[in-house]
Amino acid sequence: MTSANFHGGNHGAQIGYNYGSVTAEFRAHNNEDIDRICLQKLRCPDSLAVKTHLKETKDRLRRESFEWVLQDPQYRSWRNGNDVCLLWIKGGAGKGKTMMSIGLIEALSQEQDKTAVVTYFFCQNANNELNTLESVIKGLILRLVSQRGELKESLRSRWDPKNDRFSKDVSSWRALWDILWEMLDRCDCLRVYVMVDALDECQDSGITDFLRLIIRNGLDQPTKIKWLLTSRPLEAAERTLLAGHEQMQVSLELNSDYISQSVQTYISYKVNELNLRNRYGEALGRKLKTELFAKAEGTFLWVSLVCKRLEDIRADKALATIQDLPPGLHLFYDRILNQLREGQPDDVHNYMRLLKAMMLVYRPLKIEEVPSVTGLSSGDDTIKLLVNHCASFVRIQGNNIEFVHQSARDYLAGENGLAILDSYGRFEHYNIVLGCLSHLSEQLKVNLLDLPRPDTTKEFAKSLISERHNILLSSLDYATTFWVQHLQKVPLRAIAQSRSIDEGPVGSFLQNKLLEWLECFSLLDRFPKAVDSIKALQDMAKASI
Structure with missing residues (x-):
């Protein structure tokens, strides 16, 4: 473990x-x-x-x-x-x-x-x-x-x-x-x-x-x-x-003097690390360090984000890349988001959908959870490529996708960032609800893991779960656990108009997949969350009436 x-x-x-x-x-x-x-x-x-x-x-x-x-x-x-x-x-x-x-x-x-x-x-x-x-x-x-x-x-x-x-x-x-x-x-x-x-x-x-x-x-x-x-x-x-x-x-x-000294040490460390990869040479390395320090404004994160971009930049373009980037995190994020908008329309739509979804979810997503939450194409390699294009905002750590820093999330939630994201199609909590329910309806079935006996103990069940089963459970994790919390963020008027609780998509799911959904909670070892979810649905149903 x-x-x-x-x-x-x-x-x-x-x-x-x-x-x-x-x-x-x-x-x-x-x-x-x-x-x-x-x-x-x-x-x-x-x-x-x-x-x-x-x-x-x-x-x-x-x-x-x-x-x-x-x-x-x-x-x-x-x-x-x-x-x-x-x-x-x-x-x-x-x-x-x-x-x-x-x-x-x-x-x-x-x-x-x-x-x-x-x-x-x-x-x-x-x-x-x-x-x-x-x-x-x-x-x-x-x-x-x-x-x-x-x-x-x-x-x-x-x-x-x-x-x-x-x-x-x-x-x-x-x-x-x-x-x-x-x-x-x-x-x-x-x-x-x-x-x-x-x-x-x-x-x-x-x-x-x-x-x-x-x-x-x-x-x-x-x-x-x-x-x-x-x-x-x-x-x-x-x-x-x-x-x-x-x-x-x-x-x-x-204590800006101490911070500046620390940032200068950090820059030297990062440039020396990049030099092993991109072979800058001593003279160019000194210029890069000087330019980074002049624009860093005592911010470790700015240095980290710029050096991340330099990883795939040729040595002869490195200095110009730094010079082209503005100082300060807000201006930096501005530049990067506008650069993302310059791609192919379908690609740009996917970038914006991923970033907006990451702002709405209740925890970092696993790679295999992204399709059910965002509606984007499945396939780990496709998702990884998508994240890499948005690397100044989100990153992959292990199997999880997370914001590089709280400041990146704050920028996207701000007036300028949010306006750009929404200009490529609004994506809200209700979209996540529908995506999760669609994925669960497609994947859930009675005896999801084909266990041989209904009274199988947890310890015995673990010995029977294959890697394929683990991947399946992992892909269902977020959708199972959090779709109700997203539904709670949907205005009651919108719920009533879509008849979500009793007759709409939610009602249909509960009528057809309730027991399978509860079983999935149990397999994920999250049954207390199931109790919380059922109570929340009851409260929303009463409120909508």
């Missing part, structure tokens, strides 16, 4: 949750079993897996890019002092905050002993399993209990083994906060470092209240519990944080 798979499922599921189905056979009353069931029921995102994934998707972590922070007076006061409970690292898009967070997490983890522990979370706007306060707190809880097993008592004490459920509410972020704070308070370490990266990507209306709780509770134990947050400039943080001497800020913009 790799870190990129869900615990409890092995069908190439997206990084995020760590859970498995809980059935009667696992019900037990000893502490070890109850602890395991509590975590399975809580469905915590695995921050360690996310950190590993981020390191794989970005360039090799270089200590020079964040080492200056270790010597920063504000950081040292937070790290070593007894009065500062919170440090906020603030900087614009592409300034290297996430890689800095990874570096600081690993630096603190290397230094820690039995007297300290590090827990952390990485918010990701494009993944709805990683962009809520509920997810943040669950992820912090999982990292804590994985290092300090005795803290599982805070979950166990809330579990009702007789009824196989939590005896107290754990569904809201505020209820989860009480559990987290109880764990932090009970932890017998002298220091607990709590780090949340990219807080601005958390799509939750409770951010301000969350920050107030951090400060209010943090003031009680500033020596023991140390919070570190990173984000782009965030209005809620500006209003709430830095109100007293117990909180400090490191602004990347105010």
